[in-house]
Amino acid sequence: MSNIFITGASSGIGFETAKALALRGHTVFAAARRLDKLEKLRDFQIVPVELDVTSTESIEKAVQTVQEQAGRIDVLINNAGFGFYGALEDVDIADARQQFDVNVFGLMELTKVVLPIMRTQGSGRIINTSSMGGRMVAYFGGWYHASKYAVEALSDALRMETAGHNIDVVLIEPGAIKTPWGAIAADNLEKASGAGAYAKEAKRASASMRKMYEGSMISDPAVVVKAMVQAVEAKRPKARYLIGFGAKPLVFAHAVLPNKLFDAIMRRAV
Template sequence: MSSKVILVTGASSGMGFETAKTLARQGNKVYGAARRVEKMAALKEYGVTPLKLDITDEASNKAAIAEIIAKEGRIDVLVNNAGYGSYGAIEDVDLAEAKRQFDVNLFGLAALTKNVLPYMRAQHSGKIINVSSMGGRLVSFMGGWYHATKYAVEAFSDALRMEVKQFGIDVILIEPGGIKTDWGHIAADHLAASAKGGAYEKTALKVAEGMHKQYNGNMMSNPQVVVKATVKAVNARRPKPRYLIGFGAKPLVFAHAILPTRVFDFIMMHAS
């Protein structure tokens, strides 16, 4: 495999950190990006170059890409891994928080993508890998704003894939199911906090308790399944448009496609 110049966002922890490390070990020139550069210090020993980046800031996006181009002269792969989940009833979640989720999960991803595309078009090659979720193809209870961002990432990616095909650029979606990370606990805590004292409090607390139990259990998939799928997409000569992976992903997406809407709603409302 020839060495590639790769940018991985959200590289300060979790799956982004592991993805950057694995790709660098394979001999690629990897830039790991996050707002807190000090949290990526450990990546240096694997050959990853830490890069300060706030994807919600356009100037920061432009500066990061300009630095990579100045040093490497090209960029072959962008892994849009940065993102977060904030659960809560639609009525309870402040619109400022809803907009922040869109700024991070969609608009930041889109801004960074727009900044790398001119270079990939000039190369007539490149890969945009967007870490989405099975939650971009179905909705879990009390996660409306989060799922809205992931549905948007799916639509954005599908549209972009068709547009840039003529320039030799691939657009790939990674769609994890249940992955054993702190993500579920953080989302559950947001859900409980957002509902405090409101009309949805009783329901939200029950759902949050169920989420904590699920993520404390042993059924969730190891985060390495996401790392492996991302690395596979990077290295594939002809990557798949979608990698649906992890606990529950394939059966739930299939169930969502074939079951009547009210039946699927019932299942999701009682899943926790």
């Protein structure tokens, strides 16, 4: 069994993944900014850890807490993240920086603190929650997708760099999953582009996102939890787990269709 440190565990995929791993006998440290959001996880013998991935001090304190209590960190699951949607022209640069601070720089700063521990142990596994959105772009999702493209590139680089140190690097790439993510992204889209040059298209796209994420076709979080468990427990994990509603067909379409045709399909989808 492994000692696992997972971020973004206060709700959704992170919360369910922490539970599933604990029920399978792993020792789980679940992190989020608000400890009160993690209290229910104590029922599963999960240890809550306060963590703000945008704070160097918070990162160092959280890793020290886990290391002192567990003695080692076998698996780091970088799951914290959010989606800020809006036309690139409309999104405030401060909001764009926040998107990268959480999804990219926070992920890498935490990874940089954990890597020396794993090297000293002689083994480790880093699992980064990306998205099918790290391999194709949806309408009005420019900053979010840019952050996930960055996660993909950094993970590929890290996988090569750590291969000689017995450290695995894995990407989880979900499609559309039934979590609060869709409503939050739609809210951000309306906030950024609900008025102005892109208002008509943004309102239509926002309504379409809400409808899709409230519908029954998109995947249950269980499909992502299953992939997370596989990535943790596999002797030789895949480099990528592309799973969930729309993930494989959309990524394939993006790879084979002419760019302008794919753009038109994405714009008409909303």
